[in-house]
């Protein structure tokens with residue numbers, strides 16, 4: 001397994017299933033993704049590595065996967081914690097193959113069938129509540145900030161794996177001689193969440209999965 005390129009953009013197909021022979025939940029999920037035949041390997045590992053870290057700190061709740069793409073992160077969150085009643089995937093455009101992925105995962109985990117919904121909507125328009133666990137992987141640029149702002153306004157737990165970065169605009173603007181701009185943006189996000197009364201965990205997922213690997217997990221203090 002160690003020689004497997006976790007960041008490969010090659011699509012997982014039925015033939016790739018042999019790469020995941022184990023009895024672990026991760027290998028079971030991977031084999032199902034292979035059967036669906038629609039996702040690059042990188043997306044499997046990103047979703048898995050994010051979900052397992054988030055689940056250590058955020059159990060239960062409705063999972064809301066914002067800018068969800070194929071929605072695998074939402075599925076992985078439910079596979080790892082059956083106490084969540086449901087997951088909602090939100091994206092302006094549902095990829096045509098998301099339904100195929102959902103069908104295969106629903107066959108593998110019949111108990112999850114009908115518990116993962118997909119809606120085509122903007123992050124701006126989705127309604128969130130304090131009981132939600134909001135997750136978002138690689139929401140481009142300022143979309144990650146919007147995800148954070150929407151979750152904070154609702155008082156929800158939020159976990160983001162930020163994507164491409166813009167220049168920091170707030171307190172850390174102009175410090176790029178000391179701090180890489182992307183890092184400064186993420187540090188500002190941490191500071192903003194703390195000011196909003198959140199406890200923040202700064203983590204990373206393995207760099208061989210993605211170089212955009214900073215993971216921020218935040219929950220309201222006392223929430």
Ligand SMILES: C[S@@+](CC[C@H](N)C(=O)[O-])C[C@H]1O[C@@H](n2cnc3c(N)ncnc32)[C@H](O)[C@@H]1O
Nearest residue numbers: 067068069091092093121122123137138139140
């Ligand atoms: C880089 S992709 C990430 C997809 C997925 N989370 C992943 O990790 O593979 C960013 C996604 O954001 C979606 N998106 C862009 N603007 C959006 C908005 N305002 N509201 C909801 N989704 C949006 C795009 O359609 C795209 O699927």
